[in-house]
Amino acid sequence: MVKSFGCWPLTEDCETNGEDMKTFLDEVNEKIHGVPIQRCYHCRKCTAGCPLASVMEYNPNKIIKMIQLGMKEKVLGSSTIWLCASCETCITRCPNEVDIARMMDALREMAIVSGVGAREKNVLHFHEAFLANIRSNGRINETMMTVNYKLKSGDLFSDAAMGISMFMKGKLALISPKTKDIQSVRGIFDKTKNA
Amino acid sequence: MKVQYYPGCSLHGTAKEYDQSVKAVSRALGIELKEVEDWSCCGATSAHATNFKLSVALPARNLAAAEKSDLKDVMVPCAACFNRFKSAQHHLAGDAALKTEVEKILGRKVEGTVSVRNPIDIFCKDIGLDTLEGKVTRKLTGLKPVSYYGCLLLRPPEVCQFDDYENPVLLDKLLGAMGADVRPWSYKTDCCGGSLTISRTDIVIKMVDKLVAMAREAGANCVVTACPVCMANLDMRASENVRLPVFYFTELVALAMGLQGPASWFKLHNVDPTPLVSGLGLL
Numbered sequence: 001m002v003k004s005f006g007c008w009p010l011t012e013d014c015e016t017n018g019e020d021m022k023t024f025l026d027e028v029n030e031k032i033h034g035v036p037i038q039r040c041y042h043c044r045k046c047t048a049g050c051p052l053a054s055v056m057e058y059n060p061n062k063i064i065k066m067i068q069l070g071m072k073e074k075v076l077g078s079s080t081i082w083l084c085a086s087c088e089t090c091i092t093r094c095p096n097e098v099d100i101a102r103m104m105d106a107l108r109e110m111a112i113v114s115g116v117g118a119r120e121k122n123v124l125h126f127h128e129a130f131l132a133n134i135r136s137n138g139r140i141n142e143t144m145m146t147v148n149y150k151l152k153s154g155d156l157f158s159d160a161a162m163g164i165s166m167f168m169k170g171k172l173a174l175i176s177p178k179t180k181d182i183q184s185v186r187g188i189f190d191k192t193k194n195a
Numbered sequence: 196m197k198v199q200y201y202p203g204c205s206l207h208g209t210a211k212e213y214d215q216s217v218k219a220v221s222r223a224l225g226i227e228l229k230e231v232e233d234w235s236c237c238g239a240t241s242a243h244a245t246n247f248k249l250s251v252a253l254p255a256r257n258l259a260a261a262e263k264s265d266l267k268d269v270m271v272p273c274a275a276c277f278n279r280f281k282s283a284q285h286h287l288a289g290d291a292a293l294k295t296e297v298e299k300i301l302g303r304k305v306e307g308t309v310s311v312r313n314p315i316d317i318f319c320k321d322i323g324l325d326t327l328e329g330k331v332t333r334k335l336t337g338l339k340p341v342s343y344y345g346c347l348l349l350r351p352p353e354v355c356q357f358d359d360y361e362n363p364v365l366l367d368k369l370l371g372a373m374g375a376d377v378r379p380w381s382y383k384t385d386c387c388g389g390s391l392t393i394s395r396t397d398i399v400i401k402m403v404d405k406l407v408a409m410a411r412e413a414g415a416n417c418v419v420t421a422c423p424v425c426m427a428n429l430d431m432r433a434s435e436n437v438r439l440p441v442f443y444f445t446e447l448v449a450l451a452m453g454l455q456g457p458a459s460w461f462k463l464h465n466v467d468p469t470p471l472v473s474g475l476g477l478l
Contacts, residue, residue, distance in 0.1 A: 031247075033290070051385060051386040051388075051402060052386075052388075052398070055398055083391070083395070083398070085240075085346075085386055085388055085389045085390075085391055086240055086243065086244065086346075086389065087346040087350065087386035087389070088346060088350035088351050089346070089350065089384075089386070091350070091351050092349075092350045092351050092352060092360055101351075105243055105244055105247060105250075106247070108244050108245055109245060109246060109247060112245060120394070120395070122393075122394035122395070123391065123394045123395065124245075125394065126241070126390060126393050126394045127240075127241035127244055127245050128241075130239065130241035130390075131238075131241050131242065131245070131249075134235070134236040134238065134242075134253070138235040138236065139204045139207070139234075139235060139236050140204035140205075140208070140236050140239075141204075141208070142204070142205070142208045142209055143208075146393070149393060149394075153394070158396065159396075162431060162465075165465070166209065169462065169463050170211075170463075171208060171209045171211060171463060172208065172209065173208060176204075176207055176208060177207065179233055179234065179235040180233050181233055184235075184256065184301070184302075185235045185253075185256070187300070187302075188249065188252045188253060188256060188300055188301070189249065191252075191300045192246060192248040192249040192252055192300065194246055194248070
């Protein structure tokens with residue numbers, strides 16, 4: 001873990017986040033377990049190549065700056081971290097090998113664990129429906145997963161025509177093969193639970 | 196040759212034409228496929244976006260199952276599964292503490308002894324373009340595809356180790372060997388929006404419309420992919436005024452090799468490719 005220099009500049013997050021003066025920057029660095037974010041020299045190559053930058057609340061480079069400034073609540077509460085599609089263009093092109101894609105994963109995980117939740121609620125609803133489906137069957141049944149997502153999100157009717165067309169073509173099945181040793185899959189979920 | 200086969204969830208559902216065409220082409224090329232025993236989902240985006248350990252342990256369960264076999268190559272046609280498997284191997288190889296923890300969670304060892312491979316790579320490198328070209332019975336003359344690699348076969352390059360990560364060429368060469376007039380374009384590796392297609396359809400429509408419009412500008416009459424998510428997004432989300440037929444690359448290889456199946460696979464697409472293919476006298 002890379003130690004940061006105390007807690008500068010002073011922000012509300014710094015004052016409250018705990019024992020051993022661990023800053024938000026420290027927490028993120030610890031989670032991404034690679035090149036420390038301080039190595040970013042703000043060339044903004046990540047942002048120039050980001051296919052979602054135009055719809056993000058703060059672009060990827062701004063998120064890095066905000067982490068350096070300790071703006072934990074704003075970062076974890078932003079839509080940016082949920083709109084990142086994990087295309088990995090940023091890490092591929094970063095001249096300093098800062099793993100921004102993994103940083104986004106870490107920030108999402110922190111938002112969930114800390115109870116901040118997801119600014120883009122439906123993105124998280126989708127992930128929850130997807131993972132619940134794996135937990136119950138071992139494999140995704142796209143029909144049941146989508147129904148579960150629709151119930152969670154309340155977005156019941158979009159894509160209905162498309163769904164019916166796919167069902168008629170036999171692309172969406174109600175029943176599909178499952179993993180036989182389902183306990184081994186559920187065990188993975190139980191033992192990796194972080195919230 | 197004989198390899199293990201990990202279809203993944205999509206290939207048993209919305210991407211069943213990919214599963215069927217991979218199997219048909221493999222059979223014709225003398226590649227015997229043995230399905231990984233009692234496989235489970237790789238976790239896809241939803242696992243790594245929310246829980247790092249889960250995102251390593253889910254693919255690791257399948258890697259451990261594959262390692263029990265004598266066959267060291269695992270064919271993974273889905274780009275998303277391919278990426279999750281490669282990432283898990285990468286993290287396990289580079290982090291001894293994580294490896295110990297994941298092995299404890301699974302109750303078995305994961306040694307990283309299997310080689311995770313996409314069929315593009317197996318067809319081009321193990322079978323070879325010359326052999327493939329020799330199997331062509333109906334050249335894809337008049338077909339002008341752009342090769343769309345997307346994100347997950349290529350990035351991050353040190354994890355995927357697939358092809359040039361800014362300008363990949365394997366799929367272009369493969370389609371060229373089938374007699375197609377492959378169009379050069381600048382959007383080979385741009386993102387389609389992935390799983391945002393369900394939760395933020397509005398954004399994905401903008402992303403795919405740009406891709407398809409650029410394919411048209413490059414003179415293409417179709418798009419070719421090796422990823423079920425790219426396929427779903429390009430085939431189903433592109434606006435009516437720009438959309439183009441989209442193919443899994445294996446469907447076109449099967450077509451060029453004169454195999455049974457293409458006509459029935461094409462019926463499963465949203466944008467019907469039959470008028471294009473029939474119009475060129477290929478079906």
